[in-house]
Amino acid sequence: MVDQHSTLRAQRRTETQRKIQAHAVRLFTERGYDNTTVTDVAEAAGVSPMTVYRHFPTKEDMVLVDQHGRLVAERIVASSAAQPLVRRIGNALIDSAATLTGASQGDDLTAGKRFLLARLRLMISTPALRAKHLDNHYALQQAIVDALGNDAADPDAAFHAQVAASACLAALHTALVRWAEDDGRTELADVIAKALAAAFGEDTVKPATGIASSESRGRAGR
Amino acid sequence: MVDQHSTLRAQRRTETQRKIQAHAVRLFTERGYDNTTVTDVAEAAGVSPMTVYRHFPTKEDMVLVDQHGRLVAERIVASSAAQPLVRRIGNALIDSAATLTGASQGDDLTAGKRFLLARLRLMISTPALRAKHLDNHYALQQAIVDALGNDAADPDAAFHAQVAASACLAALHTALVRWAEDDGRTELADVIAKALAAAFGEDTVKPATGIASSESRGRAGR
DNA sequence: CTCAATCTGTTAGTCACTACCGATTTGGTA
DNA sequence: TACCAAATCGGTAGTGACTAACAGATTGAG
Structure with a gap:
C-alpha cells in the first residue's frame, strides 16, 4: 500500500x-x-x-520514454495568463528544453546529450517510432490545453488553445529534427526559439538564453 | 507493360x-x-x-487511404511564389478541403461526407490510427516543402519552409478534429481557415469561400 | 522468522504480416 | 480460334510483437 x-x-x-x-x-x-x-x-x-x-x-x-511532457505542463500553469497563448506555450517549451539538455558546457557533448541525440535520430528515421512520437506530442497537446485552464464554457477559446498548442508542438518537432541534423552542436533552446519565431513572428516569442533568436530573420511569410 | x-x-x-x-x-x-x-x-x-x-x-x-496529399502539393506549386509561405500553404489546404468534401448542398450529409466522418472519428479515437495519420501528415509536410521549391542552397530558408508547413498541418489536424466533433455540420474549409487565422493571425490567410473566417476573432495571443 | 508483495521466468496462445507456391481469370496476339 | 502473358486470388507455413496464466525467487515489514 x-x-x-x-x-x-x-x-x-x-x-x-x-x-x-x-x-x-x-x-x-x-x-x-x-x-x-x-x-x-x-x-x-x-x-x-x-x-x-x-x-x-x-x-x-x-x-520514446520521456517524462518531458509533465515538465512542460508545469511551466504552463506557472506562466502568466496575461501573456498571449503562443508565448506562454513557446516559452514553456524553450525553458523545458533548456532544462532537459542541461547546462551545456563548451563543445563536447555530454553522455546524456549524446543518448538523447541517438534516440532522436531513431525517432526521425524509423516510421513506427516517428508515428508514435508524433502521437505522444498529440497527447502532450491535450495536457497543454488542460494546463492553460481555458474556459470550458467557451468552445471558441478551447479551439483557439488547441490550435495554438498543436502549432507550437509542430514547430518544436521541426526544431528537434533540425537540432538532430546539426548533431546537437547548436543550442536546442535557441533552435526552438528560432522555429517559433519563424512560425509566429519574432515579436511573439521572447529570447530564451540571451542570444536566442538573434539570427532569426523575417516572419512566417518570408 | x-x-x-x-x-x-x-x-x-x-x-x-x-x-x-x-x-x-x-x-x-x-x-x-x-x-x-x-x-x-x-x-x-x-x-x-x-x-x-x-x-x-x-x-x-x-x-487512412487518401490521395489528398497530391492535391495539396499541386495547389502549392500552382500558387504564386510572391505570397508568404503560410498563405500559400494555408490556401492550398483550404482549397483542397473544399474540393475533397465537394460542393455541399444544404444540411443533409452526402454519403461520401458521412464515410469521411466515420473514418475521421476512427482516426481520432484509435491510437494506432491516429499515430499513423499524424505520420502521414509528416510525409505530406515533406511533399509541401518540396513543392514550395525553396533554395536548396539556403538552409535557413529550408528550415523556414519546414516550420511553416508543419505548423499549417498542425492547424489542419486540429481543424479536422473540430470538424468531426461538429459532425460535419460546419463547412470544413471554413474551419480550416478559422484555425489558420487563429494560429497566424487573420491577415495571414485570405477567406476561402466568401463567408470564411467571418466569425473568427482575435489573433493567436487571445 | 514468517508473511505478503514484488520481480522474474516459462509456457502457450492470438494476431498482424510476409514469403512462397499453385490455380484461375482476363486481355491481347499469332 | 487457340495461345500466351499478366494480373488477381487463395492456401500454407513461418516470424515477431504482445498477452494471459502459472510458478519460483527475492525483498521488505511485523
Whole structure:
C-alpha cells in the first residue's frame, strides 16, 4: 500500500530499465529497428523477453520514454495568463528544453546529450517510432490545453488553445529534427526559439538564453 | 507493360478495394479497431485474408487511404511564389478541403461526407490510427516543402519552409478534429481557415469561400 | 522468522504480416 | 480460334510483437 517502502527495490528497477533502454538504442542504431527483435534486446541486456515487456509496454517505448511532457505542463500553469497563448506555450517549451539538455558546457557533448541525440535520430528515421512520437506530442497537446485552464464554457477559446498548442508542438518537432541534423552542436533552446519565431513572428516569442533568436530573420511569410 | 490495358480489370479491383474498406470502417466502428481482426474484415467482405493484404499493405491503411496529399502539393506549386509561405500553404489546404468534401448542398450529409466522418472519428479515437495519420501528415509536410521549391542552397530558408508547413498541418489536424466533433455540420474549409487565422493571425490567410473566417476573432495571443 | 508483495521466468496462445507456391481469370496476339 | 502473358486470388507455413496464466525467487515489514 505504501509507495516509498523500498529504496533498493526501486534502484534495481530503474537500473534494469536503464540497461534495457541503453542496449535497445544501441542495437536499434547498429542493425536497424526492424532488424532487431525484442528477444535480441533482452539477451543483450541479460534478461528474459518477459522482463522487457514488464518495463516497457511496447517495443517503441524503449526509445520514446520521456517524462518531458509533465515538465512542460508545469511551466504552463506557472506562466502568466496575461501573456498571449503562443508565448506562454513557446516559452514553456524553450525553458523545458533548456532544462532537459542541461547546462551545456563548451563543445563536447555530454553522455546524456549524446543518448538523447541517438534516440532522436531513431525517432526521425524509423516510421513506427516517428508515428508514435508524433502521437505522444498529440497527447502532450491535450495536457497543454488542460494546463492553460481555458474556459470550458467557451468552445471558441478551447479551439483557439488547441490550435495554438498543436502549432507550437509542430514547430518544436521541426526544431528537434533540425537540432538532430546539426548533431546537437547548436543550442536546442535557441533552435526552438528560432522555429517559433519563424512560425509566429519574432515579436511573439521572447529570447530564451540571451542570444536566442538573434539570427532569426523575417516572419512566417518570408 | 501497358498500364491502361484493362478497364474491367481496374473496375473490379477498385470495387473490391472499396468493399473491403467499407466493411472495415463499419466493423471497426461497431466493435472497435482492436477487437476486429483482419480475418473478420475479410469474411465480411467475402474475400480471403490474403486478398485484403494485397489491396491494403497494413490494417491501418484500410482507414487512412487518401490521395489528398497530391492535391495539396499541386495547389502549392500552382500558387504564386510572391505570397508568404503560410498563405500559400494555408490556401492550398483550404482549397483542397473544399474540393475533397465537394460542393455541399444544404444540411443533409452526402454519403461520401458521412464515410469521411466515420473514418475521421476512427482516426481520432484509435491510437494506432491516429499515430499513423499524424505520420502521414509528416510525409505530406515533406511533399509541401518540396513543392514550395525553396533554395536548396539556403538552409535557413529550408528550415523556414519546414516550420511553416508543419505548423499549417498542425492547424489542419486540429481543424479536422473540430470538424468531426461538429459532425460535419460546419463547412470544413471554413474551419480550416478559422484555425489558420487563429494560429497566424487573420491577415495571414485570405477567406476561402466568401463567408470564411467571418466569425473568427482575435489573433493567436487571445 | 514468517508473511505478503514484488520481480522474474516459462509456457502457450492470438494476431498482424510476409514469403512462397499453385490455380484461375482476363486481355491481347499469332 | 487457340495461345500466351499478366494480373488477381487463395492456401500454407513461418516470424515477431504482445498477452494471459502459472510458478519460483527475492525483498521488505511485523
